[in-house]
Amino acid sequence: GQQVMQIPQYQHVQEGEDFTTYCNSSTTLSNIQWYKQRPGGHPVFLIQLVKSGEVKKQKRLTFQFGEAKKNSSLHITATQTTDVGTYFCAGPLRAGNMLTFGGGTRLMVKP
Amino acid sequence: DGGITQSPKYLFRKEGQNVTLSCEQNLNHDAMYWYRQDPGQGLRLIYYSQIVNDFQKGDIAEGYSVSREKKESFPLTVTSAQKNPTAFYLCASRLNGNSNQPQHFGDGTRLSIL
Numbered sequence: 385g386q387q388v389m390q391i392p393q394y395q396h397v398q399e400g401e402d403f404t405t406y407c408n409s410s411t412t413l414s415n416i417q418w419y420k421q422r423p424g425g426h427p428v429f430l431i432q433l434v435k436s437g438e439v440k441k442q443k444r445l446t447f448q449f450g451e452a453k454k455n456s457s458l459h460i461t462a463t464q465t466t467d468v469g470t471y472f473c474a475g476p477l478r479a480g481n482m483l484t485f486g487g488g489t490r491l492m493v494k495p
Numbered sequence: 496d497g498g499i500t501q502s503p504k505y506l507f508r509k510e511g512q513n514v515t516l517s518c519e520q521n522l523n524h525d526a527m528y529w530y531r532q533d534p535g536q537g538l539r540l541i542y543y544s545q546i547v548n549d550f551q552k553g554d555i556a557e558g559y560s561v562s563r564e565k566k567e568s569f570p571l572t573v574t575s576a577q578k579n580p581t582a583f584y585l586c587a588s589r590l591n592g593n594s595n596q597p598q599h600f601g602d603g604t605r606l607s608i609l
Contacts, residue, residue, distance in 0.1 A: 415595050426585055427538070429597035472537065480545065480593050487537040 388475050390486035398494050403460040405489035407473035414476055416449055416456045417483065422469040463493050498522040501586050501601035507609045508573065508580060516571045516604045518586035524599070526592035527569035531555060532583040532603075541584075544569055545592030573606060581607050 389408045397403050407416065415434045419427040431440055433449035433456060440447045444467075446459045460467055470488040477484040499520045508514045518527065526545050530538040540553030544563040558577025563569050569588075573580045583605050587598040 417597055426600040426603050427587075427598075428600070432595065432597060434595075474598075476595065481595055482540075482543065482592070483598060485538045490535065 388473060388477065388484050388486040390473060390489050392489055393487065394490045394492070396492045396494065397463050399465060400462050403463050403467070403491055405458050405471050405473075405491075407456045407458075407475075407486050409454045409475050409477065411477060412453050414453075414481075416453075417474045418447060418456075418458055419472045419474065419485075420469050421472065421488070425469075427472060460491075463491070465493050465495055467491060468493050499586060499588055499599055499601035501584075501604050503604060504602065506604055506606045508606060509609050511575045513572055513574050514580075514606070516573065516584055516586075516606070518569045518571065518601060520567055520569075520586075520588045520599075520601075522588055522590075522599065523566070524588035524590050525566070526589040527563065528587040528589075528598065529553070529559075529561065529569070529571045530585045530587065532585060534583075538585065541571065543592075 387410050391406050417432045418430040421427045431447050436453050437451045438449040444461045448457045470490045472485050472488045474483040474485045502517045528543045529541040539555050541559050542553050542561040544550040547563055547566045550561050550563050560572045583603050585603045586601040589598045590596040
């Protein structure tokens with residue numbers, strides 16, 4: 385079936401280092417959404433990308449949608465301990481714009 | 496999210512017992528969803544409802560049942576047929592099932608076997 389793949393599954397970084405997670409879809413997406421789940425918490429919506437090649441920034445977070453609208457990335461500059469959590473991408477791969485979530489990338493930051 | 500309330504926060508199930516997880520939303524959203532999350536894993540869709548009085552099976556519906564008698568409520572029953580129910584259950588809602596609106600999640604229910 386149609387899938388959304390995320391890599392890496394886990395990432396340990398030293399505080400202050402950069403971090404990137406990648407999301408790849410088996411098919412072209414009309415949009416892609418990113419969510420963050422803190423340890424013990426629930427996913428919280430971060431952003432949605434719609435246009436081919438779109439780049440959006442939220443403070444130290446940079447989100448990018450590929451030109452072919454099949455991949456996306458989230459880059460965090462100078463990680464902080466507050467960035468710890470699992471980052472999920474999600475795209476409408478099913479009928480009726482139902483979201484399919486990627487497996488997530490778990491970010492751990494060493495102070 | 497403040498608009499979606501899941502209860503209880505923790506639940507223990509005895510063997511052979513059915514248990515029901517509550518999900519209530521006051522966001523006036525049409526669509527509601529149930530996901531299962533195992534430790535260190537992603538979200539797997541159990542059931543979803545695009546509109547009141549209608550629901551559809553997701554990817555892992557076996558051993559679960561739902562109802563959608565009211566717009567604001569979408570309870571999930573974990574039946575005794577679900578042999579490995581220990582997981583974190585997340586309820587979510589969206590304004591309209593066919594839209595590109597983001598999903599809002601509840602705080603989740605952690606279910607364990609006694």
